[in-house]
Amino acid sequence: MTGGSARAVAYQTVRAVHADQAYANLLLPRLIARARLSTADAGLATELAYGTLRRQGTYDAILALAADRSVDQIEPMVLDALRIGVHQLLATRIASHAAVNETVELVHREAGKSAAGFANAVLRRISRDTPGQWLARVAQTARSDDEALSLRTAHPVWIIRALRRALAAEGRPGELDDLLQADNAPPHVTMAALPGLADVPAGHARTPYSPFGFRAGGGDPEPLVRESGGLLRVQDEGSQLAALALTRATPVAAGERWLDLCAGPGGKTALLAAEALAHGATLEANELIPARAGLVRQALAGVPLPVPVSVADGRARAAASPGAYDRILVDAPCTGLGALRRRPEARWRKSPADVPELTTLQVELVTAAFGALAPGGILAYVTCSPHLAETAGVLAQARRTIGERSEELDARAVLARVAAHPMDLPAPADGSGRVQLWPHRHGTDAMFISLIRRR
Incomplete structure (x- = not known):
């Protein structure tokens, strides 16, 4: 296979993200497999697609200057090719002539000779200046x-x-x-060995905090997952810690009932299932979207514990089981601002207008789940977003409803016991024991974790 094949796969991914609202992290691996790219070309396709999507706002500003027109006036299929071309010119070691020529050829195939001439002129203009010069130039257009x-x-x-x-x-x-x-940095591939069911493979570096986490190293992690029957799995270390914060908050009594209320796609559910199996607890899972419920069942396939997966609105599911559960995970739908490294297009899809609707849902899920706790039961509210409206704001609203029936546990102390190495977890300004993980500080997604116990 050639670099041209890698560029074609990257282009198909970027086009599908913009034209069909596809998710790059789901689509790109399928396109790579279909094209049978070599390891090197798969890496190039990933860099081109993810890098282009991640820095789209910057590249659009540069293209607007270089083309002397708004990007809204550029045909979408040409614009996406130009974005990939700009990424090659300004953020990779690909030779400028190769970046320009390959992109122009791509535009010629997709949009014809006239569009190819336009693309050639724009990219050659960009290639004449350094990345620093272009960044300085677009910064001068800023209003603040x-x-x-x-x-x-x-x-x-x-x-x-x-x-x-x-x-x-x-x-x-x-x-x-x-x-x-x-x-903006591509994250390391982090994996988990499900506790009690699999060991970290020899020769793999362990992650610093999760006792079950390890680095996949170079290459595709899929063979490891497949050979282990799913007992070794790709999972961010922050997600591992979120699940362990719930299972390790207090000693588990045999016979406890656990519930994963918003379970899709099932990574945390599998870790909870392994922990439940090890401690004599039972686990149930719930997911609103049928396709994601199917992913939960797939994630649980290798765990020898029966875990029923219901398909229902989490609020109704919790309301139907008052006082039934000893531990509940509410990994609520959110803006996903904590996983921008992994979901490169997410930052351009969300807007401030999405936050109020999400926080309303988050509050309703937390209060409904609290009603499903048995006395002494623990709820973990987890969200992959550091946005204060989705973290401290949600808990403030929820606790106004559940009031004196609840107490907040020290999640920071729990993680200090769980983690293999000391964690830099400054106390929030409100003095609570809530945990906010960070990509730059912990190397994880920006996962938020709070533990609430029913008195």
Whole structure:
């Protein structure tokens, strides 16, 4: 296979993301397999697709200057090819002539001779200046410091402000640049060996915090997953810690009933199932979307514990079982601002208008789940977002409803017991024991974890 095949796969991915609302992390592996790319070309396709999508806002600003027109005036299929071309010119070691020629040929195939001439002129203009010169040029078009930072780091302004507020709540506002840089760096592939069912394979480096986490190393992790029957699985270390915070919060009594209320796609569910099996507990799972419920069942296939998976609205599912469960995980739907490294297009799909609807749902899920707790039961509220409205704000609203019936446990102390090495977990400004993980500080997704016990 050739670099041209890798570029074609990257282009198909970027086009599908914009034309069909596809998810790059789900589509790209399928396209790579279908094209039978070599390991090297698969890596190139991934870099081109993810890098282009991740820095789309910056590249669009550069293209608008180079083309002397708004990107809205460029035909979408041409625009996506140009974005990939700009990424090659400004963020990779690919030779400029190869980046320009391959992109122009791609545009010629997709949109014809005239569009190819336009693409050639734009890309050659961009190739004449350095990345630093182009970044300085687009920064001059900004109307505020935050907009300049947005153009430089390829984060929408509203996300920059949300991240700054979340860091300030920990007294660490000066870490913003490090966080934005970490969001734009491809993450390591992190895996989990399900406790009691699999061991970390020899020769693999362990992750610093989760006792069951390890680095996949180079290459495709799928063979490891397949050969283990799913007992070794790809899972961010933050997700592992979120599940373990619930299972290790207090000693488990045999016969406990556990519930994963928003289980899809099932990574945390599998870890909970392994923990339940080891401690004599039972586990049930629930997922609203049937296709995601199917993914949960697949994730559980290798765990020798019967786990019924219901398909229902989590609020109704919890309301139907008052006082029934000893531990409940509420991994609530959220903006996903904590996983921007892994979902490169997410930052451009969400907007501030999405937050109120999500926080309303999050509050309703937490309060419904609390009603399903037995006395002394523990609820873990987890969200892959550091947005304060989705974390501290949700808990403040929920606790106004559940009131004195609840107490918040010290999740920071729980993780200190679980983690293999000390963790940098500054106390939130509100003095609670809530945990906020960070890509730049912990190498994990920005996972938020809170533990609430029913008195």
